[in-house]
Amino acid sequence: MYLTPNLSNLSDSDHLQDLTHRSAKVSVIIVLGVMITLGNIAVLLVITSSVAGWSRNSRYFLLSLTAADSAFGLLIMPLNLSVSLLKDYSEGPDTLCHVVAFCNATVYSTCMYTLATISLERYIAVFYPLQYSTLMTRKRTLSLIAFAWCFPLFLLSPITFPNGIIEVHFSNASLVCNPSYSTNVAYTLSLTCLIFFPCSIVMTYANLRVWCAAKRQRLKLRKYGCALRSRHNVAARVLVPVMAVYYTCWTPCMAVMIYNAVSGSSVPEWVEFVVVWLPTSNGFLNCIFYFWINKNFRRKFHLILRRLALSLCPELAETLGWSTTSSAQFVSGILDNNNLVHERSSSVSSTCTLLSLA
Template structure:
């Protein structure tokens, strides 16, 4: 009688432990899904606002600059409109207790392609800025419309070719659904050579181009600022545009992308995994760069904010005139505002502009 009672208590204890682990797992899962959804909404809304502005003329932004920035906006929007919904759908509706399938390979391919395209696009923007600053007279020859579109096509098509092996279920790369990060992840330890080649062809080249181009532009802006200050052409309390833009851009890039690449290389070489929450953070951290790009490339630009304010006025006047009147956005004031913006755009629209991030002339 005593042994039977003891056995029942032991089973009850084991069931309680299993239930506690299950509740904890569901709690972690709910928190992760909430974080992903909030991040996806922020990225989507931020890039929709950006798209509304840069599809029209913005003072100081050339046609080529808008092409590159549109490409960046499309890549960042894919985080919120493609990567997050696909992985959430897989995590909520699919049961991966039996292992990966073709769908998970396709989702993993989409994830890797969007990540790679974003990095390539950031590198091409830095390259365009570098050419505009150091070769302004040759800019129209070096950065023709055809070459600009070819560069953009490369940033979108080359990752498709480079990452195509991930799509094959019986290929050189295994894919599994990770319950830690809620993502269809390639098992990079299954092919170390391929993993290292990806980092050598994507992350490191893009990082080198971005670092070199932005560092050169920042140094040039600093030298010009010192010269202007020396001859009394610049106020001492004038904001340092280069430091305010280029430094945060590079800091955000390395903060978001380096941990992910480091963990990927570590897992491939050591053939081991990292703790659950570390994996979740490093996998989803690069997507936050899609929102930070909206802040650093667009919202700190005065011309962008003015144009967005104009668009809000137009939408308010078209949808809800009463709301426009409440904010003082009358038809007369809006028409004057539109005229001023368009005149300013025609004056500042130039072929060799330095996009929205660092125009050396603005330091004067």
């Protein structure tokens, strides 16, 4: 006997599966948002004060990067989760979704531009150390940071108009408000040509040149017996992970965006979810490769933890062996180191010590 399928049960099963998938996606987004927020808060606590090896200009750029990364956890994720809870999926595009999509695209673009400006500043510091103070003045530094934050606002402004050239819809697959790039292929391709490709070219060229220079210098030092073979390769430890993480996080998202615009079809549900949210993980990984891998940063963070523990919970500090005397000696050593570093006007962040292999 042939039994016809129970459509109501099938619908209930599909609905339950959708709820399960949605719960799993929301959990992943929340965990990622917490990791990004906590990681960048720790970074802000450190780089708002002086750190050995980082000049004033370097701190400006790194503060800009930290602010852009923090926006992933403090702005992008709450906005999209709020829309996913409030919006009726049967409704069409609305003004709120356009605003959220504009915020998403702006923060993503600002992060890429900021990464490119950091690579450019490090390139100048390594190859033009004597002209660094002239080329990277405070005014030019702030102008580059302002460009990284303001140009995306102008470039992506068409997304904000509900009846404009770009349509926006809420995606159940990725739980974000996505622009329908297939409605305007030319605009989509122009965005990638003005954002992703220029930033990628600048980062790749600058970091590759610095890596090659560091490798040549390392070989020279080995030749004259000035460097130990067992010493860590700073260039490989910093530059290679930075570029690998950048392309891993951003390339799939850009590729899917171009594919959707050209073909007019969408990718599978979980593929869309991964490629849309993968760039936000760059906001957490930047904390590791730009900050935690730097010894001076870790020392300064340790100092801040000691200060907080001594002021908020002296008993816990004593239990951990952070007595007032030992902390004072530790603080004195850090401050003496920082006072010497302030005299170096052309110093930059962790990779600016590549040529000296410090």
